[in-house]
Amino acid sequence: MERNLNAPLVHTTVLLDEAVDAWLAGAPAGDGGASGCFVDATFGRGGHSRLGLSRMAADARLIAYDKDAEAVAEASRIADARFSIRHQGFAALGELPPGSVAGVLMDLGVSSPQIDNPARGFSFRYDGPLDMRMDTSRGQSVADWLATAETQQIAEVIRDYGEERFAVQVAKAIVARRQERGPVSTTAELAELVAGAVKTREPGQNPATRTFQALRIFINAELEELQQALSASLSVLQPGGRLAVISFHSLEDRIVKQFITEHSKEIYDRRAPFAAPKPMRLKALGRIKPSEAEVAANPRARSAILRVAERTEVPA
């Protein structure tokens, strides 16, 4: 499919009000709004950050992160002394002082400007170089990785991160093509190979959906960084501070849900049954899904789930 290159690349923020409400709700009230230091771990195009800033106090601080240089360039247009952006993976939020943050927001995955820009190679809908890195200044592109990876490694990635039944067939097709005609280098070539290897069709879904999702998650180490950032948020959140995470597929949501569940109870060490349990560190506050109206207006919101938890007071 050809993209209209004159159309601007925009991102429609998902669960805008719901996520910002949850993110700021644990902070004390200050002059003009919520007071304290807040983290937007996934700036994107700044929908949540901008609304958040409009509801924060004059003495608040907002520290945003994004791995994507284009997102960082967009962020640097925000002229607000309370705001700063860091071109880093969000696991770096763990470098903030312990107990210093009133709210951490994560809106996971990729933004529409990333998906809709053929040059970034995220989508099977447009032809472009097979890259898929959020941070193009470091790491390997998908094309580079597929040029040398073993069949079994490729199959494992596509199975584990794409839950693709035909992962082995897709991996074999990629390696066979590499041996016959050289490595796959474009999104269209990969989409065509996958379509030939995936034998059953899921209604309303392109056969390449699962493979593209898997390669993107793998090349950006998305699930590992999510785990690290969740643990880091436990250490930086102050008592009463909020953790609000929007996920877009079951692999992410499972990690967020398990993390919140695990820390929402006292942990007993089975090897030391008489030792005092580790106190609970989070209180789960529930989950929110987009309304029908939001999904109708923005189909990319359809799989979104916002989970919210509050950092509890840890007894001394």
Ligand SMILES: C[S@@+](CC[C@H](N)C(=O)[O-])C[C@H]1O[C@@H](n2cnc3c(N)ncnc32)[C@H](O)[C@@H]1O
């Ligand atoms: C869904 S978009 C966020 C959209 C944003 N909330 C808005 O309203 O514009 C996700 C953004 O997070 C960034 N991102 C994803 N994983 C990241 C990570 N591990 N570290 C830093 N940024 C990440 C992506 O580059 C992308 O710009």
